[in-house]
Amino acid sequence: MARRERGRSQKSGSGSPKTVGQLGSSRSSGHQPEQLRGPRARIRQGRETRRCAMSGTCFVGMDISQDTVDVAVRPGTAFQVTNDERGITEVVARLRALQPTLIVLEATGGLEVPLAGALAVVGLPVVVINPRQVRDFARATGQLAKTDRLDAQILARFAEAIRPPIRPVPDEQTQALAALVARRRQLIEMLIAEKNRLRLATRPLQQRVQAHITWLEHDLDHINTDLTATMRQSPVWREKEDVLRSVPGVGPVLATTLVANLPELGTLTRKEVAALAGVAPFPRDSGTLKGRRAIWGGRAHVRAALYMAALVATRKNPVIRTFYQRLCQAGKAKKLALTACMRKLFTILNAMVKSATPWRHGMEPVCAQA
8 A cells, every 4th residue: 555655656746747846936938038949949930930820910029138139929939049140130030930910129229220120121010119118118017127038028018009100110321321410419529528628628638639629520521521422322312402401591410310310201290290300399287287388209319400400590581580589579488489490490391391392482471371
């Protein structure tokens, strides 16, 4: 009898297919990122494909770091690849087999550009999202912990719940132009900082600071030359630049910034493009409280360039000048009136680019109604 009991206990202990950790642990093996090779990778990929085929829809979230890319498939599993050419090729091949409904990535300071471009080239629906939106979504779902694996899963849930609209990924030429615009902005920031230091520098250091200022000014001249040449190489960009610069108050800085950082200009409605640039006032009302409207969000670099153009347009552009003076006479604060001029100028530019119509004398009554 004792032998039978010992045999039963040994059989039940050794015959169980799962350990205690596998049965009770929250770290289930099905949710851990894996990097499989060979036959096991093909088996896992086949399971992912079958899951997506059975559900009809499939959503993918991808968290990108310096060295790795964490991918979460919903419904499905998670895996990890290296953030290099080999890893990007592997993840593109696996996602092409899945044919997901939507792929969502976070903007990570440029690390997402190669992967997003590779996914867009093969025709996969990819969207690059503001990290703030995803973080707010994670908090709303009660997810306070933050790791690369969890971020990829949250991105997949965000894709399934929100389904953000797909926008075209900029091509290589647009990315190169945007890099030149960003470099010009960096040089100007460094020039301002060095000129401020020059006033406070001791006499032995003034010569070195001045030499650096001279070098930065020469580099800025070269960047401006490259920007002009790049803009004139493309017929589409050249036509858009001619339309934009025909407006009094719009110079080369705003024109190149809009072409590089706001390719949607001319394809959206005036409300949509104003919100995209961050010049649309948002209400803050609750019950009987009527909060103060304020602009918020959007693309800060576009808004900064538009501010300087609107400042010039209040003096040089007859439509914007009349609009600005009317608001000031109505008792509006000058900064508020200038912000309203930014949106009005931007609305005019959007309409002109959409119709490919340059500014002409006699357009003032039409633009005043915009």
